[in-house]
Amino acid sequence: MSFNDIVKLVSDFLWNYILLFALLGVGIFLSFKLKFPQVTKLWGSMKKLVNDIKNKVEVPEGCMTPLQSLATAVAAQVGTGNIVGVATAIAAGGPGAALWMIVSAFFGMSTIFSEAVLAQFYRESKDGQLVGGPAYYIKNGLKSKGLSIIFAVLCIIALGIVGVMVQSNSIVTSLNEAVGLSKPFITIGLAAIVGVILIGGMQRIAKFSERVVPVMAFAYILGSIVIILINLDAFLPTLRLIFVGAFTPQAIGGGVLGITVQEAARFGLARGLFSNEAGMGSTPHSHAVAQNDHPADQGFIAMIGVFISTFLICMSTVMVNMTSGSYDITIPASEMSKSAVLMTQNGFVNGFGSLGGIFLSVSLSAFALTTIVGWYFFAESNVKFLAGNKKFLISAFKAVAIAFLVIGPLLDPDLIWNLADLFMGAMALPNIIALFALSGLSKRILEHYEHYKQTGEKIPLATCERPMPTPNLFNKKK
Numbered sequence: 001m002s003f004n005d006i007v008k009l010v011s012d013f014l015w016n017y018i019l020l021f022a023l024l025g026v027g028i029f030l031s032f033k034l035k036f037p038q039v040t041k042l043w044g045s046m047k048k049l050v051n052d053i054k055n056k057v058e059v060p061e062g063c064m065t066p067l068q069s070l071a072t073a074v075a076a077q078v079g080t081g082n083i084v085g086v087a088t089a090i091a092a093g094g095p096g097a098a099l100w101m102i103v104s105a106f107f108g109m110s111t112i113f114s115e116a117v118l119a120q121f122y123r124e125s126k127d128g129q130l131v132g133g134p135a136y137y138i139k140n141g142l143k144s145k146g147l148s149i150i151f152a153v154l155c156i157i158a159l160g161i162v163g164v165m166v167q168s169n170s171i172v173t174s175l176n177e178a179v180g181l182s183k184p185f186i187t188i189g190l191a192a193i194v195g196v197i198l199i200g201g202m203q204r205i206a207k208f209s210e211r212v213v214p215v216m217a218f219a220y221i222l223g224s225i226v227i228i229l230i231n232l233d234a235f236l237p238t239l240r241l242i243f244v245g246a247f248t249p250q251a252i253g254g255g256v257l258g259i260t261v262q263e264a265a266r267f268g269l270a271r272g273l274f275s276n277e278a279g280m281g282s283t284p285h286s287h288a289v290a291q292n293d294h295p296a297d298q299g300f301i302a303m304i305g306v307f308i309s310t311f312l313i314c315m316s317t318v319m320v321n322m323t324s325g326s327y328d329i330t331i332p333a334s335e336m337s338k339s340a341v342l343m344t345q346n347g348f349v350n351g352f353g354s355l356g357g358i359f360l361s362v363s364l365s366a367f368a369l370t371t372i373v374g375w376y377f378f379a380e381s382n383v384k385f386l387a388g389n390k391k392f393l394i395s396a397f398k399a400v401a402i403a404f405l406v407i408g409p410l411l412d413p414d415l416i417w418n419l420a421d422l423f424m425g426a427m428a429l430p431n432i433i434a435l436f437a438l439s440g441l442s443k444r445i446l447e448h449y450e451h452y453k454q455t456g457e458k459i460p461l462a463t464c465e466r467p468m469p470t471p472n473l474f475n476k477k478k
Contacts, residue, residue, distance in 0.1 A: 003415075004412065004414060004415045004418060007415070007418045007419055007422055008414075008418045010422060011418050011421040011422040011425060014421075014422065014425040014426070015270050015274075015421060015425055016266060016270065018425075018429075019270075019273070019425050019428060019429075020266065020269055020270050020273070022279075022428075022429070022432050023104075023108075023111070023273045023278070023279040023280075023428065023432065024104060024107060024269055024273070026111055026279055026432050026435050026436060027104070027107030027108050027109075027110055027111045027278065027279065028107050029436070029439070030107075030110040030111055030113075030114050030435065030439060030442070031107050031109075031110040033439055033442075033443055034110055034113065034114070034442065034443055034446055036110070037109070037110060037113050037299070037300070037303065037446065038106060038109035038110055038113070038303055041300045041303070042109070042300070042303055042304070042307065044300070045297070045300030045301055045303065045304060046304060048297070048300070049066060049067065049070070049301060049304065052065070052066055052067060053067055059291040060291070060463075061128070061203060062125075062128045062129040062130060062202070062289075063129075063130050063289055063290065063291040063463070064202070064206045064286065064289050064290050064291070065206075065210075065290065065291065066290050066291075066292050066297070066298065066301050067210060068206035068207070068209060068210045068286075068290070069206075069286045069287050069289060069290035069298070069301065070286075070301050070302070070304060070305055071206075071209035071210045071213040071214065072205065072206060072209040072213075072286035072373075072374050072377060073283040073286045073287060073302065073305045073374070074209075074213050074217065074305050074308055074309060074370075074374075075209045075212075075213050075370035075371060075373055075374035076159075076277065076282055076283060076286075076370075076371055076374030076375050076378065077275065077276055077277050077283065077305055077306075077308075077309040077374075078213070078216070078217060078308070078309055078313055078367050078370065078371070079167060079275075079367050079368055079370075079371035080166070080167065080170045080364060080367060080368050080371070081271070081274055081275045082275050082309065082313045082314050082317060082367060083317050083341070083344055083360070083363070083364055083367065084170075084341055084344075084364075085271045085274060085275055086098075086101070086271060086275065086314045086317040086318060087317060087321055087341070087343050087344045088267075088271070089101065089267040089268055089270075089271035089272075090267075090318060090321060090322075090327065091327075091343065092263070092267050093259060093263050093264040093265075093266065093267030093268055094245045094249045094259045094263070094264050095238070095241040095242045095244075095245035095246075095318075095322060095327070096242060096243075096244070096245025096246030096247065096249055096261075096264035096265075096268065097245075097246075097264050097265075097267045097268030097271070098242045098245075098246075098268060098315065098318040098322075099242050099243060099245075099246035099268065100246060100264060100265045100267075100268025100269045100272065101268040101269070101271060101272035101275075101310060101314055101315075101318075102272070102310065102311065102315070103268070103269065103272070104268070104269045104272030104273045104276075104278075104310070105272050105276050105278070105306050105307070105309075105310035105311060105314075108272070108273060108276050108278030108279065108306050108310075109278070109303040109306050109307070111278040111279040111435065112276075112277075112278040112279070112283065112299075112302045112303060112305065112306050113299035113300065113302055113303055113442075114299070114435055114438075114439065114442040115134070115278075115279070115281070115283065115284040115287070115302065115431070115435065116283075116284055116287035116288075116295075116298045116299040116301070116302035117295040117296055117298065117299040117442055117445045117446070118137040118141065118284070118434070118435075118438055118441065118442060119132045119133055119134070119136070119137060119284035119285070119287050119288035120132070120287065120288060120290070120292070120295035120298050120299075120461060121137070121141075121295050121441070121445060121459070121461065122136045122137040122139075122140045122141055123136060123288040123289070123461065123462050124136060124462050125462045125463065126384065126388070129202060129289075130288065130289040130291075130462065130463070131288065131289065131381055131384050131385070132284065132285065132288025132289060132381070133155075133281070133284045133285035133288055133378070133381050133382065133385075134148075134151050134155075134281040134284055134430065134431045134434060135148045135149075135151050135152040135155070135381075135382055135385045136148070136288070136385065137284075137434055137438065138151055138430060138431075138434045141434065141437075141438045141441065142433075142434055142437055142438070147430050147433070147434075148385070148430075149386065150430055151281065151382075151427060151430040151431065152382035152385050152386050153382075153386070154423055154426050154427040154430075155281065155282070155378065155379060155382045155427050156379045156382050156383060156386075156397075157423050158420065158423035158424045158426070158427045159282060159375035159376070159378050159379040159424075159427075160375065160376055160378075160379025160380070160382075160383075160397065160400075160401050160404075161379075161400070161401070161404050162404075162416060162419045162420045162423050163371075163372075163375045163379075163420055163423075163424070164372055164375065164376065164401050164404050164405045164408065165404050165405070165407060165408030165411065165416045165420075166408065166413075166416050166417055166420045167368040167369070167371050167372045167375075167408070168187070168190060168368070168372065168405045168406070168408035168409055169408040169409050169411065169413050169416060170364060170365075170368045170413075171186065171190055171364075171365045171368045171369060172186045172187055172190070172408075172409035173409070173413070174341075174361045174364045174365055174368075175361060175365055177361070178357055178358050178360075178361030178362075179358065179361070183409055186409075187405075187406055187409050190369070190405065191402050191405055191406055193369070194369070194372055194373065194376075194402060194405060195398075195402055197373055198373070198376060198398050198401070198402070199398070202289070202377070205373055205374075205376075205377050208373060209370065209373065209374065212366070212369075212370060213370055216363070216366045216367065216370060217308060217312070217313060219363070220313060220316060220363045220367075221312055221313065221316050223348065223352075223359055223363070224316035224317070224319060224320050225316075226351060226352075227319075227320045227323065227324055227347060227348065227350075227351040227352075228319050228320070228323050230324075230351045231323040231324055231325070231351075232323075234322070234323040234324075234325070235319075235323060238319065238322040238323050241322065242318075242322075245259075245264060246261070246264055246265075246268075247261060248261070249261060249263070249264050272310055272314070274421075274424075275309055275310060275314055276305070276306045276309040276310045276314075277309075278306055279428060279431065279432055279435065280424060280427065280428045280431065281427055281428055281430070281431030282374075282375070282378050282424075282427075283302065283305060283378075284302075285377065285378040285381040285382075286374070286377065286378070287299075287301070287302050288381075291463070293452075293458070294448075294449055294452050294458065294459065295445050295449075295459060295461070296445055296446050296448075296449035296452075297449075299445075299446075317344060320344060320347040320348065321343055321344055321347050323347075324346070324347035324348075324350045324351060325347075325350060326343050326344070326345075326346035326347035326350060327343065327347075341364075344360060345357050345360045345361075348360045372405065376398075376401050379397075379401070380394060380397060380398075383397045445459070
């Protein structure tokens with residue numbers, strides 16, 4: 001058995017038998033405990049975000065606006081998994097996997113709400129810059145320095161090293177096959193672009209995400225809508241296949257191909273949870289540094305990220321594959337990743353001709369580029385947690401991340417994908433423990449939000465100018 005086989009075996013066990021239930025379980029648990037904020041608060045948070053954009057909210061240097069924090073989070077959430085992973089899920093689990101993907105996202109909104117409010121509540125200020133994330137709420141909330149260090153180390157490896165390699169490998173391979181550019185040329189150009197963005201620090205990362213992510217997401221969704229409109233006669237039959245496939249896959253050939261309800265649910269839930277990252281412990285790093293009126297406000301903003309990632313972008317991929325006729329349920333498991341890309345590519349080619357393949361390649365590369373930037377920012381937050389805000393260490397980590405970005409295209413994609421799955425899964429475990437243990441605090445912060453709306457009484461949090469310790473006013477019930 002090769003090293004790659006061992007990594008895949010451990011990763012599959014972690015995702016299929018532990019994380020699938022832990023991530024979905026914490027989402028269901030928090031949804032009921034918080035009284036389904038994804039139903040009662042999502043629309044209001046969208047309206048508030050639009051108003052903030054119209055009013056051009058400004059914040060001091062060292063913080064992010066709510067829009068910038070959301071864009072940075074979505075930059076990380078929307079990656080190659082939203083195209084490759086989603087196509088793989090419906091190929092392996094049938095059309096019904098798409099419905100289970102939506103289920104995972106629905107409950108994941110409560111999970112990511114809790115992550116964001118805890119990250120806001122326990123954030124700190126270092127040298128005029130806000131920092132926060134699971135390592136901080138594990139250390140300050142759970143009072144477990146050891147577990148917080150474990151999370152930080154796993155996050156640095158998962159996102160700043162292995163994750164960067166995964167995305168750079170995808171960009172170089174995709175552009176090489178689509179437009180014929182040489183791999184070394186693409187790699188050098190990618191390293192230069194990422195280097196310029198990272199050297200600018202938090203502010204440049206925030207501005208890059210704020211400008212690029214909305215355009216990227218809108219372009220992909222618009223392109224998908226055009227494909228769906230071209231094949232409008234297949235729209236209702238596709239919805240029927242998704243619902244039937246979720247509960248009775250044998251009715252659409254699942255029995256012959258070995259797809260069961262369990263398979264549809266497993267692939268849909270796991271891919272949905274992986275793509276929107278709810279509960280993984282990644283996106284709280286960007287929500288922690290947002291300057292907002294109340295921690296709950298940022299929690300509502302975080303829910304929008306899951307909605308964009310899964311309900312809009314992942315489902316766009318599903319509908320393109322299903323309505324265009326490119327969907328193929330007979331792909332061999334050994335060729336799943338590569339064939340899933342071709343399946344989606346054929347969907348766009350069917351609608352746009354040869355330009356469709358280029359459109360998908362550019363979309364895939366844009367998604368991967370923004371994910372590199374988002375994941376690096378999250379990893380750097382944990383470097384600061386372990387080593388303090390020492391500039392020479394942060395500069396050294398930038399160099400390390402760019403070095404692995406260059407190495408990524410030289411490695412076997414299956415190996416680095418399996419390593420990414422393994423380390424991201426391991427990273428999620430300490431975060432899930434903290435979300436369960438601190439769920440009471442999440443609830444009290446949400447209850448205080450209603451009080452704040454009536455009275456205007458704010459929770460005293462660390463700001464860029466005022467690095468005060470996190471208060472203990474919610475640690476015990478009054």
